[in-house]
Amino acid sequence: MAYRLHLSAPLDAEIRRIAREQVEKAIATLTRDDGDRHEAIHDARKRFKKLRGLLVLAEAGDPARVRAEIHRYRDAGRALSGARDRTALIEALDGLKARFAEEVETPSFEVVRTALELKRDAALEAIGDPEALVGETVERLRGGLTALGGLVLKGGAKRQRAILSGALAKNHRRARRDLAKALRTGAAEDFHDLRKRLKYLAMHLKLASRAWPEALAPLEASADEVAEALGRDHDYAVLRAEIAADSVSFGARADLDVVLALLDRHQSELRDRAAFLAGRLLCDRPEVFAARLEAWMRLAGTHAPDTAPPETPEALRRHAH
Template sequence: MPHLGSPTFALYPDEEIVPGLIRVGLSLIDRTCTVLDAEPLDLDVRVHEARKSMKKTRALFRMLRPSIGEVAFARENETVRDAGRVLSEARDAAVLVMVFDAVGVLARPAAPAIRASLVELAAEKSGAVTSATIEGVIDSLGDTRERFGAWPVPLVYGHDGFDLISPGLRRVYRRGRRRMTHAIATGTAEAFHQWRKPAKHLFYQLEILQFGWASGAPVLVQSARELAEVLGEEHDLAVLHDTIDTLGAGSEGMRSTVRSQIADRRRQVQAVACELGDSLFAAPPRDFIARLGGLWAASRDHGTAG
């Protein structure tokens, strides 16, 4: 199974942008369906890989959003989003067990009882994902694939095609920058969760474009990847914090101790996220897009010269 960061799911050097993005989108949808149908693999692995592919697909849709219009974007984005939600509870519950282990509270009294309740929750959610569930997701994605190949994307749209994607990139970057400011100001779990969404969209968009760029793009992609991962950890910790109370396993004193340890870790993670965000989102949207446009133009010019 190709890794999501492989060239298969990114523009090739000198590839025309419209055919290239359509190729990437179709490849991502195919990967999602293939991995969901790979029954020898563990269900958690299948769901995890499928959800990653779907998130990257939606990021690609957002990059084309201003060019293809709100109707087409909304229909396909909602279809893929809803398909992901069908699978999300199973994956999210499995992640909580791993996050709990990583926090380092297992040596404390009664911690095994809390962990056991998380394992039970994960098994329950995983059991709800049946063959019929997966078949339904594959069918809905098949419909999206058929429509996506016929999207009315302009074939000629400015110099070397960058004008086709720059409005969508700018929209995501601007939203990420604004939500970062709000998250830093409030420090709430919801604010960081809302910041995580455009940060992850931006990472996937940059990853899709990186193989079509000149030098300098890999550093930018890595910065976006690190921020998305850190914000993902913050979100998982926040969900774990609330889930421990909901499940009610262990004594109140033990739950309070675990929640306190989770809160300490969240403060550390938030500090790292703010530092990474200050770097990635330092430039105003206009300047950031100009930088990307320069990388894009340099790669096209290099290809022409070669």
């Protein structure tokens, strides 16, 4: 099933359904015998982010339970992050090389890439047995499946719509605040905070997309573009810190200067584009944005109700107690 809400169904039932699908897919990916283990971990971590973006929509309805589950998937992602984060730096360097391929020909990229590969391999050795780590993560996910059964939001449709609208407004408000701070400070960590908020916004627009696909798809695409650009910006910031901490391992200073100069240039391009798109996406006041989206969802669910698949008997038993 798609990562989209059925608009005629109760919010809590839909969150349970979609969350269960994401957890089950993550377990299937991590326990598959064939395929690339690192790609499986990357896919699972993306699902953990989707789970967190979904669960924040219910946070006001059951704060303690929802926060515990958000922390579950945050911690699961961090536990699997070691080798993947190192690989992301190599991908960032490759992206930088591709960006300037028609302007600059230099062996400097290969020198830095070799150093990053050595550090990635050392990180893999330090992790130890990856299968044991994956096994622990799978058990944590199975616990999440059980916990999902208890996610029940009290009140009727009106109350659940208020919970949804409040969550949408909260993320929008924090995104506006983070945008203003990032533009004021220029700090990498502030742009990274903005990235997380825009990633949640993209997820929320996808979840709501049945409300008005033609209107919401371009907004989702813009939010995804901002998140992608600022994700690469964050990779560049981490790469710069890696080089600063151990510059000797990355070759001659002349090679580093070439790479760092191009990194600065591309980072500036990414931030300028992200700030422009984020400014458009966040121009409405949070309450206006949330009320409009919630109204579209409500009207779409009433006018042309979509049919949500019934929950399994096992799931119904879990959240009935």
